[in-house]
Amino acid sequence: MDINKQYSAQTWPDHPETATLEGKNKFVGFWLFLGGETVLFATLFATYLALKDKGPSGMEITASQLFELPLVFIMTMLLLTSSLTSVYAMFHMRSYNFRAMQAWMAVTVLLGAAFLGFEIYEFNHYVHEFGFTYGxxxxSSAFYTLVGTHGLHVAIGLGWFILLMIRNAKRGLNLYNASKFYTISLYWHFIDVVWVFIFTVVYLMGVVG
Amino acid sequence: MAHEVETRKKTQAEFEYAKRKREEEMRGQVATFALMIFLTLVAFTAVAADFSAYYVVPTILLLAAVQVGLQLYYFMHAKEKGHGTPIFFFYGGLLIAFTILITFVTIIWI
Structure with missing residues (x-):
């Protein structure tokens, strides 16, 4: 396959992401990776649940003292919306509309960056207002490891999006990069999946007590 | 990359059919998104309304599970053909994840 072969909307396959052998392998391999990621996050969630509200006796800070729902709600809406915008990007990828796909991916990156900004503000707030440091x-260690690992995934996702967009800016859509765009969108949805459990298990259940 | 990819020009009718299918699917995705926003709102409201933890915790966990299902099957396209093997891998991960969680919240105590 020539990686720079040009397509038109009429010759573009229905499932460009798995049209090539490389795309098929990437697709299966990436889902396998996501299975592994699930286990990674499960261990962090389990540690968090076991150590929640625990500390050296006398200096415990509990989840219900710490968390504020409005901030978490904003972060949830940002990440959930970025999941939809990345679905839009994949819709345009399958419709062979490169510019629209890039535009929706740019929106996704902006929403993800806003989410990350709020998360940095949140951690900073805990450290300075409560003295709730990692140690x-x-x-605190269990909380920062769990939520921080998710934040790191968001940061990696943003970098991945930006690199793909820049690297393929002049190439346009073809079967060489279609599977790459599809993979990052799967990754981005997975980040949102993990966040659904973080806002439920960490924040909402933390406030409930 | 020795693997050759066969490309074929669609007829106008095939092209329009595929386009209509994609657009229908996209409308479904937007409806899914609205449903996910709704589930999130219910979860936050249930917590803000200060009901007993006995009711709230199982409810919000259930809402999270539903939302993740929607995310997997609609946003991540797992309902499309050819997802049997990948989803099998993913559920394998989920099974181990579930076991780890059960272990830490019930067997290990600190």
Whole structure:
């Protein structure tokens, strides 16, 4: 396959992401990777649940003292919306509309960056207002490791999006990069899947007590 | 990359059919998104309304599970053909994840 072969909307396959052998392999391989990621996050969630609200006796800070729902709600809406915009990007990828796909991916990146900004603000707030540093207690280490690992995934996702967009800016859509765009969108949805459990298990259940 | 890819020009009718299918699917995705926003709102409201934790915790966990299902099957296209093997891998991960969680919240105590 010539990687720079040009297509038109009429010759573009219905499922460009799995049209090539490389695309098929990437697709299966990436889902396998996501299975592994699920296990990674499960261990972090399990550690968090076991150590929640625990600390050296006398200096516990509990989840219900710490968390504020409005901030978490904004972050949830940002990430959920970015999931939809990446679905739009994939719709345009399958419709062979490169510019629209790039535009929706740019919106996704902006929403993801806003999410990350709020997360940095949140951590900063906990450290400066509560003295809730990474080494403060068993609870703080478990919390920052879980939510921080998710934040790291968001940061990696943003970098991945930006690199793909820049690298393929002049190439346009073809079967060489279609599977790459599809893979990052799967990754981005997975980040949102993990966040659904973080806002439920960490924040909402933390506020409930 | 020795693997050759066969490309074929669609007839106008095939092209329009595929286009209509994609657009229908996209409308479904937007409806899914609205449903996910709704589930999120319900979860936050249930917590803000200060009901008993006995009711709230199982409810919000259920809402999260539904939302993840929607995310997987609609946004990540797992309902499309050819997802049997990948989803099998993913559920394998989920099974191990579930076991780890059960272990840490019930067997290990600190």
């Amino acid at each position: 403060h207690s068993a609870f």
